[in-house]
Amino acid sequence: MRVVLSNSSGVPLYQQIKEQVSTAILSGELVQGSALPSVRVLARDLRISVITTTRAYAELAAEGFIVTVPGKGAYVLPLDSALVREQLLRRVEDGLQAALDAALLARLDRDGLIQILDGLLQAGHEYASAQEG
Structure with a gap:
């Protein structure tokens, strides 16, 4: 796993981490049971405060992505966690809200928005089918 931080993005460093x-967990890059770098190692590698990495790990744990075992480290939890599902639903809502905001600016009506969504869903199904076959 590689973490890249930007001081100019306007997003707090802990949030970027x-x-x-x-994202690495949800994409399968980090699987259940994978060990994450220690808070101190990650802070050193990224050249940031231990407090920043501690906050990022604490939020990941609170959202059900990881568990921290004192003296052992942080590990990825299974994706079937109810907290992870809630997080995914929140991401969907955020994405749909951003799409709705853009659609309103473009004066796109409900039918136009649904037509775009249907096209994206169809493309997603075709991509998934191609990956299986």
Whole structure:
């Protein structure tokens, strides 16, 4: 797992870490039981405060992505966690809200928005079928 931080993005560093780690877990790059770098090692590698990495790990744990075992480290939890599902639903809602905001600016009506969504769903199903076959 590689974490890349940007000081100019306007997003707090702990949030950037949290988002990149959770994305790696959701994508399967980090699987259940995978050990994460220690808070101190990650802080050293990223050249940031231990407090920043501690906060990122604490939020990942609170959202059900990881568990921290005192003296042992942080490990990825199974994806079937109810907290992870809630997090995924929140991401879907955020994405749909952003799409709705853009659609309103473009003066796209409900039918146009649904047509775009249907097209994206169809493309997703075709991609998934191609990956299976």
